[in-house]
Amino acid sequence: FEVFKFDNVESTNILAHDLAKKGHKNFLVLANTQTNGKGRLNRVWVSEEGGLYLSIVLDISNFEKLEHSNFVASLSVLTTLKEFSTNINDFNDLKYSIKWPNDILVNNHKICGILSELNFNENYIVIGIGVNLNNSIYKVNKLNNKNNANNNTNNKNNKNNKSVYNAISLNQLFNTKKYNNDENNMNNNLINKDLFLSRLLSNFNNYLNMNSSELLEVYNNNSETLNKDVKIILNDKEITGKVINIDYNGLYLDTNSELGVILIEVGDCIHLR
Ligand code: BTN
Numbered sequence: 001f002e003v004f005k006f007d008n009v010e011s012t013n014i015l016a017h018d019l020a021k022k023g024h025k026n027f028l029v030l031a032n033t034q035t036n037g038k039g040r041l042n043r044v045w046v047s048e049e050g051g052l053y054l055s056i057v058l059d060i061s062n063f064e065k066l067e068h069s070n071f072v073a074s075l076s077v078l079t080t081l082k083e084f085s086t087n088i089n090d091f092n093d094l095k096y097s098i099k100w101p102n103d104i105l106v107n108n109h110k111i112c113g114i115l116s117e118l119n120f121n122e123n124y125i126v127i128g129i130g131v132n133l134n135n136s137i138y139k140v141n142k143l144n145n146k147n148n149a150n151n152n153t154n155n156k157n158n159k160n161n162k163s164v165y166n167a168i169s170l171n172q173l174f175n176t177k178k179y180n181n182d183e184n185n186m187n188n189n190l191i192n193k194d195l196f197l198s199r200l201l202s203n204f205n206n207y208l209n210m211n212s213s214e215l216l217e218v219y220n221n222n223s224e225t226l227n228k229d230v231k232i233i234l235n236d237k238e239i240t241g242k243v244i245n246i247d248y249n250g251l252y253l254d255t256n257s258e259l260g261v262i263l264i265e266v267g268d269c270i271h272l273r
Helices: 012-021 066-088 138-142 170-179 193-208 212-221
Strands: 002-009 027-034 052-059 096-099 103-106 109-119 124-131 229-233 238-247 250-254 261-264 268-271
Touching (some): 012 027, 012 124, 066 103, 212 238
Antiparallel strands (some): 103 109
């Protein structure tokens, strides 16, 4: 992997496309901050100092595992977060899970978002990953509205909707555990970002080499969405139902209506209970 490292960029995904079009293949773009971080569905990804912002670009001309890439990305972040909590900090009671398609949650708060962008004509995929590590999530949560992708939020007006979670950072989580969030003791740099990145890439590689069925099984074992009642928000409508399966094609929703079971390939998913 060739690595392009920057202090501040507009968006590592945008830069990744530029570099790919110039002929670079299989590389990483890293930035300390982004002025216009992109989230899914045209949302903004608030990208303050301390977070991890990276884009992984893979050449897909001879790539048979394209449909694996989102699963590989989300599982590699999830595994890295677990390693940091358990091996390094001995916090064994945190629950990490994946909200379909690829938000990573810790104790049901969003800690990571992933934006994959495919360019079929030029044979590459950009996998953009944003993880809240040492960044202050204050700003993220203050900007909590539906144009902000860091929050796992779809509808700010729905107060009873459990899926309206605040964002969280790993640093905040560890501070809460270690120091009971006592500001005098808080260490704002608990997470070693370089170590996190190197573990992330190594896990990425492992999951990339995993076979289809095993990868799917690990994904579903860590899914927060499987077997949940959810609301799916599509461009023009909303559908509710129970998620009975998730595979490489998407999510299978039992609508409990004349529609029967339908396949959702893309969309926003809100957990209802
Ligand atoms: C989401 O949850 O909506 C996806 C957020 C993806 C954010 C990352 S940060 C690094 C990369 N560059 C971007 O502009 N976006 C992704």
